[in-house]
Every structure is written in C-alpha cells, then in structure tokens.
Amino acid sequence: MVRQFYSRRGLLGMGLGAGAAALVAPVPALAVSAAQAEALIDRAVRDINAVIASGKSESGMIADFRRIFEAYADLPYLAAYALGVDGRRASPAQKRAFSDAFAGYISRKYGKRFRQFIGGNIEVGGSRKVKNAYEVSCTVYLRGEAPFDVTFFVGEKSGRFYNLYIEGVNMLLTERTEIGAMLDRRRGDLDAMIADLRKAG
Amino acid sequence: MTIARREYPTRRLTAAAAGALFLGLAACATPGPGEAPDGVYDPQEPANRRVHAFNKRLAEPLSGAGAGAGAVPGPVRQGVDNLADTLSLPQTVANQLLQGRLGRASRNSLRFTVNATLGLAGLFDVASGMGLPEDESDFGETLHVWGFPEGAYMELPVIGPSTERHAVGRFVDLFTDPVSLALPRPDRYYVTGVKVTDKALSLGKYGDSIDDVLSGSADSYAQLRLIYLQNRRFELGEDSGADESYIDPEAIDTEGF
Numbered sequence: 275m276v277r278q279f280y281s282r283r284g285l286l287g288m289g290l291g292a293g294a295a296a297l298v299a300p301v302p303a304l305a306v307s308a309a310q311a312e313a314l315i316d317r318a319v320r321d322i323n324a325v326i327a328s329g330k331s332e333s334g335m336i337a338d339f340r341r342i343f344e345a346y347a348d349l350p351y352l353a354a355y356a357l358g359v360d361g362r363r364a365s366p367a368q369k370r371a372f373s374d375a376f377a378g379y380i381s382r383k384y385g386k387r388f389r390q391f392i393g394g395n396i397e398v399g400g401s402r403k404v405k406n407a408y409e410v411s412c413t414v415y416l417r418g419e420a421p422f423d424v425t426f427f428v429g430e431k432s433g434r435f436y437n438l439y440i441e442g443v444n445m446l447l448t449e450r451t452e453i454g455a456m457l458d459r460r461r462g463d464l465d466a467m468i469a470d471l472r473k474a475g
Numbered sequence: 476m477t478i479a480r481r482e483y484p485t486r487r488l489t490a491a492a493a494g495a496l497f498l499g500l501a502a503c504a505t506p507g508p509g510e511a512p513d514g515v516y517d518p519q520e521p522a523n524r525r526v527h528a529f530n531k532r533l534a535e536p537l538s539g540a541g542a543g544a545g546a547v548p549g550p551v552r553q554g555v556d557n558l559a560d561t562l563s564l565p566q567t568v569a570n571q572l573l574q575g576r577l578g579r580a581s582r583n584s585l586r587f588t589v590n591a592t593l594g595l596a597g598l599f600d601v602a603s604g605m606g607l608p609e610d611e612s613d614f615g616e617t618l619h620v621w622g623f624p625e626g627a628y629m630e631l632p633v634i635g636p637s638t639e640r641h642a643v644g645r646f647v648d649l650f651t652d653p654v655s656l657a658l659p660r661p662d663r664y665y666v667t668g669v670k671v672t673d674k675a676l677s678l679g680k681y682g683d684s685i686d687d688v689l690s691g692s693a694d695s696y697a698q699l700r701l702i703y704l705q706n707r708r709f710e711l712g713e714d715s716g717a718d719e720s721y722i723d724p725e726a727i728d729t730e731g732f
Contacts, residue, residue, distance in 0.1 A: 350732040351724065361732075369731040386687070407724050420609040429724030436724045442709020443702050446722055447513060451701050455694030474691070 311408035311428035312401045315435065318346040318426070319396045319412060326391050339385035340377060348434040349377055355436075356449040360457055360464070368464050375471040380449070382475035387440070393417050396424065406430045503626035503639045514708075514720065515700060517628040526630045527696045531689055533633065552676050554598045559673035560609060561590045561597030562666050565653040570612040574620040582607055614651070615644025619711050628700055636703035 306314075325338040343349060353373040354361055364372065394416035401410040408428045413421045427437040438445040453467070456474070460466040506516035517523065564587040571580035586602040594601040603609065618640050619625070626639025637645070655663045692698040 348724070350729040351727060353732045354727050354729040355722070357732075361728075364731075366731045373732045383687075387684070390684070405721060405723070420603075427722070427724070431725055437722055439709075441706055443705045444720070444722075447705070447720075448698065448701055451513075451694075451697050452692060455692065455697055459693050470693075474693075 305430045306408070306428065306433040308401050308403060308408055310433065311430075312398065312410055314346060314428055314433065315401075315410040315412065315426045316398050318342060318435070319398055321345075322388060323396055326388060326394065329392075332386070332389060335389055336382050336385040339388065340381035343377060343381055343384075346435055348429055348432045348436040349373065351429070351432065351436045352376065352380065352446070352449070355446050356453045358450050358454065360454075360462070364464055368468065371468050372464070372471070375468050376453075379471050379475040384438075384445075386475075391416060394419075401428075403430075407436075410435075503624050503643075505624045505626070513701070515628065515704060516625075517700065519627060519629060523628065523630045523700075524696050526632055527699070529632060530630065530635060531695065534685070534689055547676060555669065555673050555676055557590070557594065557600045558597045559670050560600070560611075561587060561594070562654050562669060563611065563652075564590075566648060566651070567610070567612045569651070569653055570614055570617045573614075573617045574612070576620075579610055579612075583610060586610075613641075613644050614647040615641040616711055618644055619713070625708075625713075628704060630696075630700075636699055638704070638707070641707065 321342050322339075325335055325342070328335070328338070330338070350373060353369075353376045356376060357364065357369075357372060361369065391414060394414060396412050396414050399411040399413060401408050403409075404427075407430055410426045410428060412424045412426065414424055415421050422441050423439070424441075425439040426435040427439075428435045436446075453471075456470055457464070457467045460470065504516075504518065510516055510518075564583055568580050568583045568587070571577075571583060586607040589602040589605065589607065590597050590600060593599075600609075615638075623640055625641075629637050629639060629642060631637050631642060634645070652666075654666055658666065688698050688702065689695045
C-alpha cells in the first residue's frame, strides 16, 4: 500500500503526466514511519524466503527476484546512483534503457546470491532512524554457518529500500564501481555498456 | 614439553613480532586529503594489479572448485571447519585479551573448553547451540584497537586482498599461535594441515561467489578491493552505514530513470 501511494511510478500509473507531477511536487511529502519501513522489509523478506523455499529453477527464481526488486526497491534511485556522473550525459532513452537493463542485471546477480541461502532463513531484527532513512537490520541463518547480517536502507520519502549491505558490503558502492568499470571497458560508450549489462550478472 | 623447548620459540617469536611490527607499522601509510575516494587508498595500484593478475591465474584452474569440495561429504567438511575454528580459538582469546575485550575473551575461552571436551576435541561445534557463537579475531584487529591506521590497500600473492595493517597482523599471527607454540613438532604440523585443509574446503564452498567476482566483473581488481575493504571495516566495527559513508536517499536526481 505504501509503495503504491508514494512511488513515482505509482503516480505516473494513475495517469499523471510530467506536467501534473510538477503540480504535485509542492505538496509536502508524507514521510514513512519506522514501523512502515520495518513492515516493508518484513514483507520483502517474507517474499524472498518464499522464493528461496520454492525450489524453483534458477531462471524461475531470478524472475521472482526481479518482481521483488520492482515491488520493494527504489529502482530509479539504484540505477541513477550506479550510473553516477555519467548519468548527466545520458539521453532520456538511454536512461530508460539503462534502468531496464540494470533491473535485470541486479535481479540475476543478487538472485544468484540469495539462491545460495537455500535451506536458510532471513529474519528481520530492529530498525533505527539515520538522518532521512531507516536502517532495518536482518540476520541470515544458514545451516551449519555462523549467522550473518544483511541491512536494508529504506528512504523516508520513497518508502522503498534504496541500499543493501551484506556483511558490510554496500550494494550501491559496489554497483557504481562495476558500472564504471563496464563503461571504461567500452571507452565511455553508454549504448555499448547497456548492451553488455543486459548479458551481465 | 620441556622448558628449553618453550624458551626457544618465545625468543624467536619476540624477535619476529618486534621486527614485523617495527618494519610494517612504520610503513603504514595514511592517505592525504582527496587521496582516498570512496574510502579506497591504494597508492601501489599498478603493483597490486600485477599481483592480482597472478592470483587470478592461480585461481583459474580452481574455477568450479565448488564441485570438487562438493565431493567431500557435508559432515566431513563441517568437522574440519569446526576443528580449524577450535584450534584457532586460543589465538583469538590471546588477541581479545590484548584488545582489552575481557567479556569476548572469556566467552571464547568457554567456547574452546566446551568444544574441546563435549565437542569431541573440536569436531563438533556444541558451543554455538549453547549461545556461544563463533567470534574470531586476529592481530590485525588488535592493532586496530591499539589505534594503528589501516594503511594502504595491498593484494598479497596467493593470500589475496589485505591492508598494510592486516598484513602485519597476519605475519605476527603466523609466529604467535599459542596452539602451535604449545605443541611438540609433529602435532604442530597436523594443526597447520587442518587449517590449510579448511581453507581449501571453504574456498570450494565460496568458490562460486569468488568465481562470480573474478570472472564476472568488468574490473575484478576494483571489485575485490572494494568488497574486501568494506567487509574488513565492518568486521572491525570501523564503518557502519550511518557515519561518513551514509548515502542520502534524496541527494540524487533520478529524473528519467
């Protein structure tokens, strides 16, 4: 419910164009509460656990993970952050293509990681407010392994998670480094990098 | 265990530790302003990249080693893992004492006692089920607690990613393991054997993730460096997302994405 209400895509889905979105902008943004942030991650984790337990094929799981990312993550933010300063010279079409390729890439890459959690379980711990975000800590329990931490960051305004730490490893920084390296390999050619990204992960 | 035998390694260890500390820590570089973008300080990058290329070539034949380790039955793998952990506990306790972390040191002493007895000489991890989970430490962490800077990033041959401080710590740990020092010569080598086997088996287990980074990344050197540094700082409690590394969810223009 939260996400349908606050997300940009939700508003666009309601038939509001760019002009109308500008009119909407001055309305004070409704901030998400700590309980809502925790509830979001609760639902996301429940969905992830269900996928892990489903015993589907890898491609089936990756498709499910993409739906989970689309439902709970602030994908426009993730994509914009990962592209970094190179996003400034991207055309609107390139930005759209990059966002789409990036969503697929991240679902494949992190879907494969989460797939290694088969037989395990993720539990949501507590949350704390950090500036304009909530940090929701989770613990991953795997059989015969020491439990480890996964932390989600939920934006106060967006009501979606925009970053993820696995044992201290920050997804946004890692992916910005990777996208930067992919761009370098193509000597800065955005279209070539986007084509590579569709096959990566 | 005779007195003479005990004396010899102690002297050797003191000399080695002092030498390593002096040489290593004197060289621990600290970044100047603007020299560590994204928290990465790597002035020796060209040399490190050559070591990385070498390590990558070493790892290539091991690619898909996950399958090899998969041939070892799960309970055997788990036993070796538990044994290696139990054998490393005295060193962890020694380091936690040096760090002044008395609570963690005594929990680990208890963990050692429980697993060495009820856990049949360390084959089973009984203590985890009793609320005493694995909690490792090393001399690199002790140096961190004592206030030494992390130093520059470095990739070591065979061993892999490190920092200057972590490398000095590893070197000191090599000569100061209480278990190896207490045991007579042949047993000491069994300990080393268990630890090396455990390393090999866990390489198999995490092999897929390591393969993903090494072969799946457009720049595996930069990926590995970033992942290692973040994870190491997290383990040392040096960095949580809340501090200087905080990423503002509203600071970026997402228009068009």
